[in-house]
Amino acid sequence: DAKTTQPNSMESNEEEPVHLPCNHSTISGTDYIHWYRQLPSQGPEYVIHGLTSNVNNRMASLAIAEDRKSSTLILHRATLRDAAVYYCIPLRGGDNDMRFGAGTRLTVKP
Amino acid sequence: EAGVVQSPRYKIIEKKQPVAFWCNPISGHNTLYWYRQNLGQGPELLIRYENEEAVDDSQLPKDRFSAERLKGVDSTLKIQPAELGDSAVYLCASRYRGRASGDAYEQYFGPGTRLTVT
Numbered sequence: 001d002a003k004t005t006q007p008n009s010m011e012s013n014e015e016e017p018v019h020l021p022c023n024h025s026t027i028s029g030t031d032y033i034h035w036y037r038q039l040p041s042q043g044p045e046y047v048i049h050g051l052t053s054n055v056n057n058r059m060a061s062l063a064i065a066e067d068r069k070s071s072t073l074i075l076h077r078a079t080l081r082d083a084a085v086y087y088c089i090p091l092r093g094g095d096n097d098m099r100f101g102a103g104t105r106l107t108v109k110p
Numbered sequence: 111e112a113g114v115v116q117s118p119r120y121k122i123i124e125k126k127q128p129v130a131f132w133c134n135p136i137s138g139h140n141t142l143y144w145y146r147q148n149l150g151q152g153p154e155l156l157i158r159y160e161n162e163e164a165v166d167d168s169q170l171p172k173d174r175f176s177a178e179r180l181k182g183v184d185s186t187l188k189i190q191p192a193e194l195g196d197s198a199v200y201l202c203a204s205r206y207r208g209r210a211s212g213d214a215y216e217q218y219f220g221p222g223t224r225l226t227v228t
Contacts, residue, residue, distance in 0.1 A: 034216075043114070043201050043219025044153065087152055097166060098217065100152025 002027040002090040009105045012078045020073040020104055022088030027068055031090040034098070035062065035073050039084045044100075047073065047086070083108045112136070114220035116202050122226045128190035131223045135183070135204030142179055143217065144170075144187050145201040153201055159185065160207070192227045199224050 005023040012018040024033065034049040048055055048062045050071075055062040061074040075082055087103040115134040123129050135142050140161050145153035156175070158166040161182035170177065174193070179185040189196055199222040 041221070043203065043222050044217075045219065046216035049216075085152075097155055097158060100154070102150070102152055 004088050004101050006104045011107045014110050015077050018075040018078045020086050023070045024090050025069040027090045030092050033071050034089045034091050036087045037084040078108045080108050114218050116220035120224050125227050126191040129192050131187045131200050133185045133202030139204035139206050141205040141207045142185050143203040147199045194227050197227045
């Protein structure tokens with residue numbers, strides 16, 4: 001399994017963009033990069049995933065480095081509801097078992 | 111569409127007592143997971159079911175933990191007897207796994223059961 005490194009915590013101001021980095025230098029060529037987040041007192045929820053190209057959805061954007069050794073989750077305008085722990089998880093296509101690290105705790109200040 | 115349902119949401123028991131957690135996955139989801147999450151850490155997989163078959167239980171402490179998924183729908187996770195170190199949040203998740211390979215489909219998590227063992 002690929003190992004990941006994420007900052008323990010980050011802070012952002014409301015309505016400003018947030019860039020959450022993840023280092024996954026041991027990722028294999030067939031691993032997708034998944035991001036989940038966990039709001040307080042809730043289970044994790046899917047945010048976005050990608051393989052090589054940058055991806056956008058209604059929640060966020062995912063920028064993947066050309067060498068795929070790192071990626072960045074981008075929240076374009078942080079809101080107070082985005083305060084959560086964000087997990088970056090490499091996962092082989094078709095594989096079932098996600099391995100969560102400690103993630104990054106994002107604090108959003110009004 | 112209803113999400114993953116778990117009960118109870120909270121449970122406080124004394125050590126050496128038994129405890130059970132129940133999970134109802136999203137309708138049609140054939141893969142079901144149980145995770146344990148300790149304070150300040152990410153979830154840790156305990157067991158995965160494909161329909162009614164447990165296909166990955168390597169992280170389940172088998173001396174005191176057991177799980178079942180009768181008829182491939184609802185699932186129950188049991189601890190007997192509970193120890194102080196079992197205090198954690200127990201999360202259930204489900205996923206639809208199709209026949210085609212390719213990128214993994216997202217997992218849907220329930221709100222969890224917070225267990226406190228005193």
